[in-house]
Amino acid sequence: MGFLPSEGEVKGTSKLLRLSTDQKKQIEERAAAVGMKKNVTEYIIRCALGRRIDAKVDNQLILELIRVGKAFDRFHEDPRATIPEEEQRQILLLLIETLERV
Numbered sequence: 001m002g003f004l005p006s007e008g009e010v011k012g013t014s015k016l017l018r019l020s021t022d023q024k025k026q027i028e029e030r031a032a033a034v035g036m037k038k039n040v041t042e043y044i045i046r047c048a049l050g051r052r053i054d055a056k057v058d059n060q061l062i063l064e065l066i067r068v069g070k071a072f073d074r075f076h077e078d079p080r081a082t083i084p085e086e087e088q089r090q091i092l093l094l095l096i097e098t099l100e101r102v
Contacts, residue, residue, distance in 0.1 A: 017044075061101055068095045 019027070031043035035056030046053050071091045074083060083091075 064098050
């Protein structure tokens with residue numbers, strides 16, 4: 001779904017923006033993070049005009065983060081509970097791997 005101009009509004013005008021290399025990179029990264037990597041202009045327009053940005057979400061990643069979070073909670077549920085060292089290692093590795101994907 002692309003940006004649709006308001007009634008009576010004509011698309012096709014342009015505005016040159018002067019950005020530092022770092023600013024350009026940050027804007028492109030933020031656009032990519034919400035699934036708008038190929039249309040940075042639309043991202044800028046939506047941000048500037050306060051319009052909604054529908055972020056693309058990796059549902060599988062969210063499910064993995066929930067699973068890892070629940071596993072991690074086991075460390076805090078009962079301080080007297082002992083979790084085998086190998087299981088602790090697996091939980092922490094899973095947490096690290098999942099967070100690296102974010």
